Amino acid sequence: MGIRFGLAAAIATAAALLVAPGAGASQASFCDELRGQWDGQYCRTSVVSQRNAVRDIKVAIPAELVDDPVAGPVVRGYLNTLVENWRRAGANMVADSFGEGNYQIHRRGDVVSAVFRETYHADGPDFNNAYRTFTFDMAGGRQLGLADLVQPGVDPLVALPPLAQPYVVAALDRAQPPHQPGTYPFVADRWTPDKVYSGGYKAWALTPDELILYMPDYPVGRDSPTDFTPGVMQWSMDGGTVEAHIPLSALRPVLRPEFGGQ
Numbered sequence: 001m002g003i004r005f006g007l008a009a010a011i012a013t014a015a016a017l018l019v020a021p022g023a024g025a026s027q028a029s030f031c032d033e034l035r036g037q038w039d040g041q042y043c044r045t046s047v048v049s050q051r052n053a054v055r056d057i058k059v060a061i062p063a064e065l066v067d068d069p070v071a072g073p074v075v076r077g078y079l080n081t082l083v084e085n086w087r088r089a090g091a092n093m094v095a096d097s098f099g100e101g102n103y104q105i106h107r108r109g110d111v112v113s114a115v116f117r118e119t120y121h122a123d124g125p126d127f128n129n130a131y132r133t134f135t136f137d138m139a140g141g142r143q144l145g146l147a148d149l150v151q152p153g154v155d156p157l158v159a160l161p162p163l164a165q166p167y168v169v170a171a172l173d174r175a176q177p178p179h180q181p182g183t184y185p186f187v188a189d190r191w192t193p194d195k196v197y198s199g200g201y202k203a204w205a206l207t208p209d210e211l212i213l214y215m216p217d218y219p220v221g222r223d224s225p226t227d228f229t230p231g232v233m234q235w236s237m238d239g240g241t242v243e244a245h246i247p248l249s250a251l252r253p254v255l256r257p258e259f260g261g262q
Helices: 012-017 023-033 072-090 154-175 194-199
Strands: 042-046 054-059 096-110 113-123 128-137 140-144 204-206 210-215 240-247
Touching: 023 042, 023 072, 042 072, 042 240, 054 072, 054 154, 072 113, 096 204, 113 204, 128 204, 154 194, 154 210, 154 240, 194 210
Parallel strands: 054 096
Antiparallel strands: 042 054, 096 113, 113 128, 128 140, 204 210, 210 240
16 A cells, blocks of 8 residues: 555644654654755745745655665655755746645565655646656665566566556546547557657556556657647647556566566
8 A cells, every 4th residue: 555645645644653753853854954844744945036936845755765774865866856956947937836746655565666746837827747756675775677577688668568558558548638548649559668658667666466657757748759640639748647557467477576477
């Protein structure tokens, strides 16, 4: 099961504090490093541009990861970079804006996946989403990539798509906005790892029984090549428009034994 932090996460936060003594102090201390103020749920800060536009920034901090010797350096580096990037962008804004970071954690034995969702508003009527994910082998003391999940010599970007396709198609069919199944751009061959909508399978998480793909990882302006469907409207995709849940049992032929492989 995952631990979710979002706009209504006070109960989850309270529960985390009960099971992780000192977590609040850890979060507050790291928030100080981010030059923000810890409110018990988010580390908050703001930037005022030369045109008096205010960018509000708030990020949730995973207490169990920021001080962990394996995950801590990676997660701290990521959150530092995220907040500083939002600060720099805010300094040039002409209208008020915001950046918000939340996370979810999945565990499979000693393997922990952290899924960070970045929600931000810059110009235009809508906000955007992006996903950054990190998976760690806590017992082995290292960060894992997709290639670490599959058998030696197997290219995950070649081996996984055919096995994952039924579950990717199901995710495409239920993606927003509502659409007829199998209609462009929600067709499987536009979401393989070599296509821009998939984000190259960069954003993924491991759960006790699934591999989750968040596609694309960042907002995509249009399909590529641009003449894929002449005369048809070009589609943009928000990060995480398609969330495919693929059972590990379906990937058994190519997974390492420790992840349910043969």
